[in-house]
Structures are given as structure tokens and as C-alpha cells.
Amino acid sequence: MPLSESPEHRKLRATLRAVEKLVKDLETHQFDYPGLEGYQITVSPMALGDESDTTPGFFKPCPAHLLLEPDDTYDQARQPASEAPFTKLFEYDYPEYGTTKAIQAKEGQCPHMKAMVYNNLDGKDGQLLRGELLIALRLINAQMRRVRFFEHMTVPVLLISFMFSFMGPQHAWIIEAYYNGSSIVMRPTQLSDLRKKDETLIKTFGQWYLGEPTGDTKVLWQL
Known part of the structure; x- marks a missing residue:
């Protein structure tokens, strides 16, 4: 018998759609952490x-020990990533962003998602990018x-977000995102410099x- 959606779950979805639309309609592409509170987005540091x-x-x-060593031989064996047909996870107008790969963390009754994201903007500690917010919300x-x-x-x-601007710095960080019942929680690490391997x-x-994946996702978390 198919599961029926509870009123609480339906209300959560309506709230999340509203936040996504709000961010989508913004013309700003880089947000200082304190300024996000007005959009129901909270930033909490992560390490x-x-x-x-x-x-x-x-x-x-x-x-x-389960991973291959990322040496020069490993690099030569890799093929360029191809664009996958994800819905609304790409923006081709400047500043461009997109998702090169998005996967469910584990098959079955586990809603966790992971994605690799690129942004055509310089990264800066203390700021999140519009593309990162939209991709997290849409997933x-x-x-x-x-x-x-x-x-x-x-x-x-879980987003692994790469920031590459033309002739600019190259940075990346990991962001964990979820909704806690009152706001979208974005948990970025510090930026890592990718200009040297x-x-x-x-x-x-x-x-x-x-x-x-881990954690009980059948309840709202206040992490």
C-alpha cells in the first residue's frame, strides 16, 4: 500500500519550495553569512x-585505505566528467554553476544526497554562493x-563545491545542508586552496x- 503524506510533511515541502523560489528570484550571487538569516538560511561552521x-x-x-592514491598515474587514467541530465541543477548564464554528479548516498530507505558542484565565481570564507544554495534546496x-x-x-x-573563476583563485569546500524545521542549515568547512595539488x-x-549516510532522518534535527 502506498505511503500517504502527512500534513506535517506536506507543510515542510511547501516551506522548502517557498525558500527555493525566494533564493531563485534573488539577483545576488554571493551572500555574507549574516545576511542569509533573512531568507530562512542559517550558517553553522563544520570541520x-x-x-x-x-x-x-x-x-x-x-x-x-579503500581509496586509490591520487598520484599522476591516477590523474592520467581519469576521463573528463560528462554532463548528466539533472533537472534545474545547471545555470549557463554568468555566473555559471552546475552539478557534475549527484547521487543518492545509499539505496533503499535513505534520503541522503551527495553532489559535486562547480561555480564560476571566486570563493571566499564567510560567503555562500547562490548556486550552492539552489542546488542544495533542489536536491x-x-x-x-x-x-x-x-x-x-x-x-x-553533502556538496563538494569547487569554485573556479577565469584567471582567479581555485577553491573548494564541503557543505552539509538540511532543513531543521525553521531554516535551511548550511554547514561549510573552511575553503581549501586548489592552486597546488x-x-x-x-x-x-x-x-x-x-x-x-548516518542519522535518523524521520525526525527534524536541530544540529
């Missing part, structure tokens, strides 16, 4: 180290619409992208 108490709440890293909304997730009140999203950093990003 990835084992010694930190602010690691992602809904994702676990995979063991490092959350897409999962919330699925009948098999009607029992889930939280859809966690850092094998440890690449492997760390891989651990989190290939890791397992």
Missing part, C-alpha cells in the same frame, strides 16, 4: 577532522517529493563523498 566536534552530522567518511525538494521518503522529515545533502586534501574529499 572534517576526527578531533573536531563539528563534523558532518549525517555523513561518515569511508576508510582512507532536498526532489527527495521530499518521492513517495518512499514521505516518512522522512530530514533530507541531508594536495593529495591529502583530494583523498579527504573522496572519503566524505564515498562515505556512508
Whole structure:
């Protein structure tokens, strides 16, 4: 028997759609953290180290020994990423952004999503990009619409966001996003500099992208 959607879940979806529309209609592309509070978006810092108490709440890293070493031989064997037909996850007008890959973290009754994102803007600590916000919101909304997730009140999203502007710096960070019942929570790490190859950093990003989901998503989390 198909699951029926509860009034609480339907209300959550309506709120999330409204926040997405609000962000979509904005002409600003870079947001200082304090300025996001007026759009029902809260920013909370995140760190990835084992010694930190602010690691992602809904994702676990995979063991490092399971990953290949990102050396020059590994790079030569990789093929360029192709564009996948994701709905509304690309913007081709300047400043361009998009999702090169988006996957469900685990098959079955697990709504967690992970995505690799690119932005044609300079990254800056203390700012989030409109493309990052929209992609997170659209992935959350897409999962919330699925009948098999009607029992889930939280859809966690993990973004690995790359920022490359023409002749500018090259940065990346990881963002965990979810809705806590009153606001969209965006949890970015500090920016990492990609102008020089850092094998440890690449492997760390891989651990989190290939890791397992965790957390009870059938309740609203106040993390």
C-alpha cells in the first residue's frame, strides 16, 4: 500500500519550495553569512577532522585505505566528467554553476544526497554562493517529493563545491545542508586552496563523498 503524506510533511515541502523560489528570484550571487538569516538560511561552521566536534552530522567518511592514491598515474587514467541530465541543477548564464554528479548516498530507505558542484565565481570564507544554495534546496525538494521518503522529515545533502573563476583563485569546500524545521542549515568547512595539488586534501574529499549516510532522518534535527 502506498505511503500517504502527512500534513506535517506536506507543510515542510511547501516551506522548502517557498525558500527555493525566494533564493531563485534573488539577483545576488554571493551572500555574507549574516545576511542569509533573512531568507530562512542559517550558517553553522563544520570541520572534517576526527578531533573536531563539528563534523558532518549525517555523513561518515569511508576508510582512507579503500581509496586509490591520487598520484599522476591516477590523474592520467581519469576521463573528463560528462554532463548528466539533472533537472534545474545547471545555470549557463554568468555566473555559471552546475552539478557534475549527484547521487543518492545509499539505496533503499535513505534520503541522503551527495553532489559535486562547480561555480564560476571566486570563493571566499564567510560567503555562500547562490548556486550552492539552489542546488542544495533542489536536491532536498526532489527527495521530499518521492513517495518512499514521505516518512522522512530530514533530507541531508553533502556538496563538494569547487569554485573556479577565469584567471582567479581555485577553491573548494564541503557543505552539509538540511532543513531543521525553521531554516535551511548550511554547514561549510573552511575553503581549501586548489592552486597546488594536495593529495591529502583530494583523498579527504573522496572519503566524505564515498562515505556512508548516518542519522535518523524521520525526525527534524536541530544540529
